[in-house]
Every structure is written in C-alpha cells, then in structure tokens.
Amino acid sequence: MDRQIDLVIVGAGPAGLSACIYGSRAGLSTLLLDNGAPGGKLVKTHKISNYPGVAEIAGTDLAMAMFEQATSFGASYEYGNVVNVDADKKVTLDNGDTIHAKAVIVATGTKERLLQIPGEKEHIGRGVSFCAVCDGAFFRKKDVVVIGGGNSALEEALYLTQFVNSVTIVIRRDVFRAEKNIQAQVEQNEKIHIITKHIPKEIVSDKGRVSGIVLENVETKETQTISCSGVFPYVGQDPISEMLQGLDVLDEKGYVLVDSNCETKIAGIYAAGDVCQKTLRQVVTATNDGAIAAQHAFHQITGM
Numbered sequence: 379m380d381r382q383i384d385l386v387i388v389g390a391g392p393a394g395l396s397a398c399i400y401g402s403r404a405g406l407s408t409l410l411l412d413n414g415a416p417g418g419k420l421v422k423t424h425k426i427s428n429y430p431g432v433a434e435i436a437g438t439d440l441a442m443a444m445f446e447q448a449t450s451f452g453a454s455y456e457y458g459n460v461v462n463v464d465a466d467k468k469v470t471l472d473n474g475d476t477i478h479a480k481a482v483i484v485a486t487g488t489k490e491r492l493l494q495i496p497g498e499k500e501h502i503g504r505g506v507s508f509c510a511v512c513d514g515a516f517f518r519k520k521d522v523v524v525i526g527g528g529n530s531a532l533e534e535a536l537y538l539t540q541f542v543n544s545v546t547i548v549i550r551r552d553v554f555r556a557e558k559n560i561q562a563q564v565e566q567n568e569k570i571h572i573i574t575k576h577i578p579k580e581i582v583s584d585k586g587r588v589s590g591i592v593l594e595n596v597e598t599k600e601t602q603t604i605s606c607s608g609v610f611p612y613v614g615q616d617p618i619s620e621m622l623q624g625l626d627v628l629d630e631k632g633y634v635l636v637d638s639n640c641e642t643k644i645a646g647i648y649a650a651g652d653v654c655q656k657t658l659r660q661v662v663t664a665t666n667d668g669a670i671a672a673q674h675a676f677h678q679i680t681g682m
C-alpha cells in the first residue's frame with residue numbers, strides 16, 4: 379500500500395500526541411503511528427506530579443486524556459512499525475507499506491538499556507522486569523533488587539514498596555543521580571535498603587525463576603550474592619532512532635540532532651521528545667517539542 383499524507387507522526391508518546399493535537403487541529407491530514415499502545419512511557423509510569431496544572435495524575439490517565447484529545451481533531455491512529463524514513467519523507471513500515479508525507483515527526487522516545495550480564499535476557503518475565511508499574515504486583519511480599527540511581531530507578535523502587543517485602547537499590551557510585559526530593563523519599567522509606575559502590579555481575583535462578591543477583595564491589599572486586607525474586611534494571615535509556623540512520627542526523631549515541639524548530643538538517647523531517655539530543659527529558663519538554671515541530675511543519679506545508 380502507498381499513501382499520501384500531510385503529516386506523519388511516528389510514536390504516540392507525549393511528544394507525538396502533542397504534535398498530533400497541533401497538526402490535526404491546524405487542518406493537516408495527520409497520521410499517528412505506533413508499534414505499541416498509545417502513551418509511550420506514560421503508561422509505564424505510576425504517577426506524574428510535575429506536569430503543570432495537574433497536581434498528580436496516574437500515567438495511564440494522562441496518556442488516555444492526551445490520546446483522546448489528539449485524535450479528536452480528525453487525525454488517524456494506526457499500528458505501524460516504521461523501519462525507514464528517507465530524505466524525500468517517504469516512510470516505510472516493516473510490512474512493506476509506504477507513506478509519502480509532506481512532513482515527518484519522529485517521536486519514538488527511548489528504550490530501556492539492558493545490564494548485559496549473564497542471566498538477564500533469559501529471565502525477562504521470569505523475575506527480570508523493566509516495568510514496575512506493569513509487573514510490581516507479581517512480587518507481593520517478595521524481596522526485589524533495583525539497579526540504578528536515576529529518577530526512574532528511585533521512582534520505581536518507591537512504587538514497588540507498596541507490594542514487596544523489601545527493595546534493595548544497588549548503585550555503582552556512592553551518590554544518586556536522581557533529583558533530591560525523590561532521594562529524600564527513598565531514604566525515609568523503611569522497606570528500601572541501599573547498597574553503594576557495587577555493580578551487578580550475574581542474575582541467578584532456581585527452577586527457571588530469578589533467585590538472586592551477584593554483585594561485585596567496584597573497589598575490592600569482592601562478590602556477594604543477594605537473594606531476591608525480582609530484578610528491575612533501570613540503568614538508563616537508548617534512543618529509538620534506527621529508522622533515521624541513513625540520514626546523517628544522529629549524534630554518536632543515536633539521539634536526533636534538531637534545531638530550535640525541532641527540525642533536522644533535512645527540511646520537513648523533525649524529531650520531538652526523548653529521542654532528541656537534549657538536556658531535560660520530561661513529559662513537559664516532550665509535549666513542548668511536539669507542539670513546536672507540528673506548528674513549524676504546518677507553516678512549511680501551507681506556506682502560511
């Protein structure tokens with residue numbers, strides 16, 4: 379199948395949904411594509427409490443509200459796994475379908491980075507999880523380990539405490555990367571224990587399910603095994619930008635380079651949200667990018 383659309387948005391997280399609101403409301407024929415449920419990381423986030431005007435909201439509720447608004451101005455939403463975007467703004471899906479767009483906004487976000495240690499991949503779904511919100515309830519009254527000291531690790535550790543017996547957070551330095559207010563909540567929570575200056579070396583199992591994790595002291599190189607039923611790695615993110623690899627618009631880590639209009643150096647190809655090279659990855663900065671990209675695309679397409 380081959381189609382013509384004014385604006386194709388790849389990714390239905392906050393950036394893509396915001397772009398969809400601005401593009402379709404301005405009158406562009408707009409197609410929103412995603413290879414998963416709409417909402418992006420919002421649907422994996424327990425609570426959002428730093429989105430202006432909304433004191434606190436469940437991630438899934440904000441995702442649904444954004445999605446309903448984004449599709450209320452005539453945009454189409456379809457499942458689609460985009461494998462390539464070329465310089466002529468031809469979007470190719472993994473089933474071979476192509477869409478010719480006047481502008482493309484890539485808002486694909488990031489994916490969780492793996493620990494890359496033995497026992498990790500083979501136990502995903504058997505004790506290794508990258509989503510506390512999705513899987514936390516499976517670990518009721520169990521002991522779990524969270525790896526990492528960023529916002530994601532600490533927020534998810536706090537979320538897990540409502541189900542589990544204990545959460546052990548393992549960090550490789552002796553300081554957290556997360557914001558101070560989240561650190562304070564973690565330090566006050568009696569269910570959370572912290573192990574500093576250790577890195578994970580192996581996830582071990584019993585009868586096919588996670589039973590522990592081997593940690594190595596970064597200074598002494600001594601190892602110890604912590605018994606646990608679950609391991610939640612939160613060691614950062616990598617951009618989902620493979621579809622742009624042919625265009626020379628990525629930095630060395632794969633993040634998309636854009637200007638203040640969220641446009642790449644190729645006219646009509648934009649990026650918005652976490653997939654961009656930027657310093658602050660938040661829901662509010664993602665929605666900001668989506669609005670800017672779509673508004674600029676509108677001006678470019680219509681000449682208005």
Ligand code: NAP
Nearest residue numbers: 526527528529530531550551555577612613614615659660
């Ligand atoms: P992050 O901020 O990059 O933190 C990654 C953590 O994992 C760091 O503590 C890092 O240690 C550790 N780490 C990395 N590789 C490791 C390894 N191989 N072994 C052990 N530990 C390792 O990632 P994130 O928490 O996923 O957050 C990503 C972005 O989203 C950030 O910009 C964050 O601020 C944002 N975010 C914001 C919110 C919020 O505002 N509420 C929530 C979630 C995420 P070092 O510190 O030693 O490098």
